[in-house]
Amino acid sequence: MNGSVVRVGVLGCGTVGASLIALAQRQRSTIKSRTGLELDIVRVAIRNPDRARSVDLPSSAFTIDAAAIVSDPEIDVIVEVMGGIEPARTLVLAALAAGKPVITANKALVAAFGAELFAAAEAGGVDLLFEAAVAGGIPFVRPLRESLLAEPVQRVLGIVNGTTNYILTRMTEAGADYSDALAEAQALGYAEADPTADVDGHDAAAKIAIVASIAFGAQLTADDVSCEGISNLTADDIAFAGRHGFVVKLLAVAEKFSGPNGDELSARVHPCLVPVTHPLAAVRDSFNAVFVQGEAVGDLMFYGRGAGGNPTASAVLGDLVDAAVNLRSGSYASIGSLAPFPMRPALELTSAYYVSVQVADRPGVLALIANVFGENGVSIESMEQGGTFMVGGDQSEGQARIDFITHQARGVDLESTIATLKSLDAVRHVGSLIRVLSAEEISS
Secondary structure, eight states, rough: BBTTTEEEEEEOOOHHHHHHHHHHHTTHHHHHHHOOOOEEEEEEOOOOOSHHHHHHHHOEEEEEEEEHHOOOTTOEEEEOOSSTTTTTHHHHHHHHHTOOOOEOOOOHHHHHHHHHHHHHHHHOOOOEOOOOHHHTTTHHIIIIIIIIISSSEEEEEOOOOOHHHHHHHHHHHHOOOOHHHHHHHHHSSSSSSHHHHTTTSSSHHHHHHHHHHHTBBBBOGGGGSOOOTTOOOOHHHHHHHHHHTEEEEEEEEEEEEEEEEEEOOOOOOOEEETTTSGGGGOOOEEEEEEEETTTTEEEEEEEOOOSHHHHHHHHHHHHHHHHHHHHHHHOOOOOOOOOOOEEEEEEEEEEEEEEEEEEOOOOOOOHHHHHHHHHHTTEEEEEEEEEEESSSSTTOEEEEEEEEEOOEEEEEHHHHHHHHHHHOOTEEEEEEEEOOOOOOOHOO
């Protein structure tokens, strides 16, 4: 680092990288007036040198050799916004080993190799900052790892994927079915051509793995997260939720349990019936929100744009300024040591559930279904039976839809209930099985 100038190398110049460069240039004088530092983006790694770019940098700043940027002794800080696991992991580790702070927006990398990267940052005595990896432009990671460092966090739950939240908003407010809402999200650029990572919950799983690591000092990866998506939800499920004072959201949840053999963690992603009175129920479209419940602080909520070039670039630039200031003072923000925690299996958790069943419309079926719930230790709180409808070309069989909400029950008991229901001759189809946000999750 030379005087007040911090020389920055950026790995990647896609949507986020280009937005970062433009934002850093616009804010250059503000940053200097508040920190005394000039952020000078001097090298940018790109994949395609022939592609036209709108960023205001000389052509000599661009290179296809990302490793040369990392090893350049004249570059002080590395920003990684290229995405993917490799070569990003190798490049980040090399930068940390060389004593260069790293800022990354790469949730997949941090979720899969966080423990290794944090250890490398500790060994190098430099920052590894990743605000943009969890909730885009929402300033959440820094408060969690700094302001709430000493807080006994009990639970973190939130909406951390804008694509699925947009789809569920359209299903709720327009009555659209899943396929139409997805197509609309793709047309607007909220969903990829292959939306699997979003709609199956994998994107949210990576984010909640990172959150759990910070909130609980836990060593875990996205593979430790139980994951369910939204692709099996129907317009009937959404309508039922609305009639009963709920909205359906895809929630990412991390929480700590105290047990006889020590603490256990749970990290999971799944659709959930959220009461309309809960703050998360009002989070619409592509917005994100994260709800933190602490023993001392109570309930906190962080809300804002969870994705997009400019919001994400804002989070990256905030980290970049922090890293530059720390580098000048010879300090860094330690993540601390992460400890392995036993994970409580999802099937051992308790929740109320919404269950939808299609049955033959004949006498005694409802009593038969209710008996199956009771035999498996699951108590029914409420039941709603829809009208009879006919199926089959000859209109020979009447069927009815029955929707249940259960009292609190273990997941394993619900699983055995569903298995038994599917074996009954009177049951034509078991539809959605969706958790209902519990009283404990609503208020700590």
